[in-house]
Amino acid sequence: MVKHYPVMLEEATDILVESGGEVYVDCTVGGGGHARRVLEKLPNAFVIGIDRDEEALKRAQENLEEFEGRYSLYRANFSHLDEVLSQEGLRSVDGFLFDLGVSMYQIKGDRGFSFLEDTSLDMRMDTSSSLRADKVVNEYPLERLVKIFKEYGEERFAGRIAKAIDRYRRKKRIESSRELAQVVWDAVPPKYRHGRIHPATRVFQAIRIEVNDELGSLQAALGKALSHLKVGGRLVVISFHSLEDRIVKRFMKENAHRLKVLTKKPLRPSEREVALNPPSRSAKLRAGERLP
Numbered sequence: 001m002v003k004h005y006p007v008m009l010e011e012a013t014d015i016l017v018e019s020g021g022e023v024y025v026d027c028t029v030g031g032g033g034h035a036r037r038v039l040e041k042l043p044n045a046f047v048i049g050i051d052r053d054e055e056a057l058k059r060a061q062e063n064l065e066e067f068e069g070r071y072s073l074y075r076a077n078f079s080h081l082d083e084v085l086s087q088e089g090l091r092s093v094d095g096f097l098f099d100l101g102v103s104m105y106q107i108k109g110d111r112g113f114s115f116l117e118d119t120s121l122d123m124r125m126d127t128s129s130s131l132r133a134d135k136v137v138n139e140y141p142l143e144r145l146v147k148i149f150k151e152y153g154e155e156r157f158a159g160r161i162a163k164a165i166d167r168y169r170r171k172k173r174i175e176s177s178r179e180l181a182q183v184v185w186d187a188v189p190p191k192y193r194h195g196r197i198h199p200a201t202r203v204f205q206a207i208r209i210e211v212n213d214e215l216g217s218l219q220a221a222l223g224k225a226l227s228h229l230k231v232g233g234r235l236v237v238i239s240f241h242s243l244e245d246r247i248v249k250r251f252m253k254e255n256a257h258r259l260k261v262l263t264k265k266p267l268r269p270s271e272r273e274v275a276l277n278p279p280s281r282s283a284k285l286r287a288g289e290r291l292p
């Protein structure tokens with residue numbers, strides 16, 4: 001059975017609720033792991049959970065059922081934070097949590113997030129959005145693929161892999177995650193095929209970031225979150241990608257007059273957590289507190 005372990009659960013929620021507020025927004029509620037701990041820690045708090053993935057919201061609903069009346073869930077991109085808060089009739093809240101990226105349910109599901117599963121190339125977190133991985137892989141110009149693999153995947157063989165995809169798709173459309181993984185495997189030099197990570201890992205990550213406009217959504221959401229944060233309220237972000245972490249770091253620096261940085265260096269998961277849940281290894285947690 002698939003299980004998602006909420007990453008840096010205690011660290012993130014302890015910082016978020018330290019001053020004991022009333023209303024929190026979990027911008028990436030997923031299976032509700034972090035939201036649940038907030039509700040447990042603060043018996044009088046209310047949590048607004050946002051996720052763009054309908055399946056995730058069903059899971060959150062099941063996980064949080066016993067807290068009926070103390071939470072509400074919204075299917076939305078967190079870049080639309082303003083609309084969610086206005087629907088709730090709220091102008092300001094005590095804390096925002098972002099636990100970025102994808103959940104294990106998404107990775108292990110049938111939407112093509114993983115090269116380990118043989119599924120169609122979808123990769124949309126929000127299945128009502130129009131851009132699918134299939135289009136990126138089969139229709140984006142070669143140069144754009146190179147750029148995406150380089151920037152979002154930090155893939156050293158970006159050019160080589162993109163060219164291999166281009167050659168392949170001229171003969172046949174790439175239809176499945178396995179097929180794409182095989183093209184990437186064949187494209188990299190043999191000695192890179194048996195490294196610590198599968199050679200397709202970075203390419204899949206890059207396509208996922210493109211399909212879901214993950215960096216654009218984050219850029220748009222952070223400023224909105226800060227503008228709705230009460231004085232003394234906390235902003236906590238867990239990121240899994242260096243570009244995401246850079247966006248968060250830069251945002252905190254640029255807003256130093258409004259946000260006190262609580263994490264000079266990002267916090268990292270403990271060795272124990274990484275041993276229990278290896279995907280947590282790349283997590284970086286940054287937090288700030290709203291200044292008067």
Ligand SMILES: C[S@@+](CC[C@H](N)C(=O)[O-])C[C@H]1O[C@@H](n2cnc3c(N)ncnc32)[C@H](O)[C@@H]1O
Pocket residue numbers: 004005006007027028029030031032033034035050051052053056076077078079099100101102103125214217218
């Ligand atoms: C790592 S999981 C969160 C897990 C959650 N903290 C838990 O404890 O179960 C990330 C979730 O954020 C959602 N997500 C990612 N980007 C989003 C965005 N821009 N707007 C809304 N939800 C987003 C994904 O669909 C996914 O369910």
